[in-house]
Amino acid sequence: MSTEHISEKRAYGQLTEEVLEEIRGILGEKNVSLDPEKRQTYSFDQVPRGHWENTFLSDVVVFPETTEQIAALLALANRLRIPVTPRGAGTGLSGGAIPLHGGIVLSTEKMNRILELDEDNLTITVEPGVVTAEITKAARTAGLLYAGDPCSGDASFIGGNVAENAGGNKVVKYGSTGASVLALEVVLADGSVTWFGGKRRKDVTGYDFVHLLAGSEGTLGIITKIILRLLPLPTKVVDLLVPFPDTDTAVAFVPRIMIEGKVIPASIEFLDRSAIRLVEDYLSTRLPHGNAGAHLIIQLEGNDPETLADEYERIGELCFRHGAMEVFVADNRNVRDKLWKARKAVGEAMVAGFVQSALEDVVVPTSAVPELMREATRITETHGVEGINFGHIGDGNMHVNFVIRKPRSDWHEVMDRALRDLYRTVRRLGGTLSGEHGIGLKRRKYMEEVMDTAQIALIRRVKQAFDPNNILNPGKIVPDV
Numbered sequence: 001m002s003t004e005h006i007s008e009k010r011a012y013g014q015l016t017e018e019v020l021e022e023i024r025g026i027l028g029e030k031n032v033s034l035d036p037e038k039r040q041t042y043s044f045d046q047v048p049r050g051h052w053e054n055t056f057l058s059d060v061v062v063f064p065e066t067t068e069q070i071a072a073l074l075a076l077a078n079r080l081r082i083p084v085t086p087r088g089a090g091t092g093l094s095g096g097a098i099p100l101h102g103g104i105v106l107s108t109e110k111m112n113r114i115l116e117l118d119e120d121n122l123t124i125t126v127e128p129g130v131v132t133a134e135i136t137k138a139a140r141t142a143g144l145l146y147a148g149d150p151c152s153g154d155a156s157f158i159g160g161n162v163a164e165n166a167g168g169n170k171v172v173k174y175g176s177t178g179a180s181v182l183a184l185e186v187v188l189a190d191g192s193v194t195w196f197g198g199k200r201r202k203d204v205t206g207y208d209f210v211h212l213l214a215g216s217e218g219t220l221g222i223i224t225k226i227i228l229r230l231l232p233l234p235t236k237v238v239d240l241l242v243p244f245p246d247t248d249t250a251v252a253f254v255p256r257i258m259i260e261g262k263v264i265p266a267s268i269e270f271l272d273r274s275a276i277r278l279v280e281d282y283l284s285t286r287l288p289h290g291n292a293g294a295h296l297i298i299q300l301e302g303n304d305p306e307t308l309a310d311e312y313e314r315i316g317e318l319c320f321r322h323g324a325m326e327v328f329v330a331d332n333r334n335v336r337d338k339l340w341k342a343r344k345a346v347g348e349a350m351v352a353g354f355v356q357s358a359l360e361d362v363v364v365p366t367s368a369v370p371e372l373m374r375e376a377t378r379i380t381e382t383h384g385v386e387g388i389n390f391g392h393i394g395d396g397n398m399h400v401n402f403v404i405r406k407p408r409s410d411w412h413e414v415m416d417r418a419l420r421d422l423y424r425t426v427r428r429l430g431g432t433l434s435g436e437h438g439i440g441l442k443r444r445k446y447m448e449e450v451m452d453t454a455q456i457a458l459i460r461r462v463k464q465a466f467d468p469n470n471i472l473n474p475g476k477i478v479p480d481v
């Protein structure tokens, strides 16, 4: 199989035995691992193995327990010019946590405490290694909602969510992770520690560094504490599972939900027939009308049962008027859990089910989704690949994916052509490369498809200002940084 070969040589300091001794002195012996197996495991994320011809192995994996330890470690790494790649749970889909230049992989898994739930200010303060679902659970126990809901939430860490500005299933109503972030404690490249933002809802004092750091993919600083916004928890939730005869009818219906239905659902998710088949096989389960051309999942929520019933009846009628084959109402926890288990497992099923896959993450203005989906079919036919499409259709963020079932030697060339075609199409439609998975190592060579030279130069200058020695996750987002 032909794979992309990345060769990017940079002069970095060496991790000599003396340097390792210093690191052990900062972190303690137990928090520093040279174990080859561990270094392997912590050198990948969920981008399929074999995506790159070369593997990028760290020299050491470290497990700091405090901000102070990270500060001392970065001061040392900066002085000796040793690369540091921060890592959350490694569920990333863009190669962000891969140590391109070796050096130190910094796992946040031991910084996994929920520090405070402040009901008066509706905030929760957490360390970066807390699993996303734990935050949802802690908020729910207090009758509150943490709105971040990536499909990987049972495994991903909140630090990784913030660093990727992760999206997920509730963006249409609540925005991406960044919209819930009020403040960040960050260790900068030289080891200094600072707070951006606070428990305040407004702030125009200087630049908005909180939302520059959210989505910076570990290239500008290490996030060590996070203050998240909470909301009152809606007490009633209903999911509608709506099969349509084909993709065109399903995607054309989506804008009607808000325009004619006059509600903003918590989620509007889309799965085409191949995505349904894939996940049914993967979970050995069957969804109602599994043979339909496409399905929408529409989640509505509220506090008053009558109002909610009115809303879902109205949306249900609209569905039928716009070509739905059926409307299934899931209003109890068991049925809803089964439905969302299936929706959340599609990504996993793709990674498991194919020899090679390009799990893509493009985003377009919502009105352009119908054309995007038609173009997706054209692109798969033009380039001779199979397509599987699903995603967060309510916010125009579609996982348009190209897959093959049997190995073929020209896969990477084919994929490159198909992806450039996709990205050019997306740009023409007013969209961009990634809505939530990030650029990382996987998409950096495509940045010039959607960004002009002025923007790319500015990214480099911002990186230079934060990290003049280029030690923080070097080589990500744009090449040669």
Ligand SMILES: Cc1cc2nc3c(=O)[nH]c(=O)nc-3n(C[C@H](O)[C@H](O)[C@H](O)COP(=O)(O)OP(=O)(O)OC[C@H]3O[C@@H](n4cnc5c(N)ncnc54)[C@H](O)[C@@H]3O)c2cc1C
Pocket (backbone or CB within 6 Å): 045, 046, 085, 086, 087, 088, 089, 090, 091, 092, 093, 095, 096, 097, 108, 128, 149, 150, 151, 152, 155, 156, 157, 158, 159, 160, 161, 162, 163, 164, 165, 166, 167, 168, 169, 217, 218, 219, 221, 222, 223, 224, 344, 347, 348, 436, 437, 440, 473
């Ligand atoms: C099955 C599946 C479903 C998914 N569904 C979604 C989805 O619905 N929505 C979505 O947005 N994503 C989704 N993802 C992608 C992934 O889960 C997210 O990008 C997630 O935010 C990554 O979190 P992580 O803890 O695994 O981070 P990692 O993969 O470990 O790291 C991601 C990036 O964050 C950086 N980083 C991690 N921690 C820190 C820190 N403390 N400070 C600075 N930088 C840091 C890393 O250097 C890297 O660049 C899915 C992935 C899988 C495998």
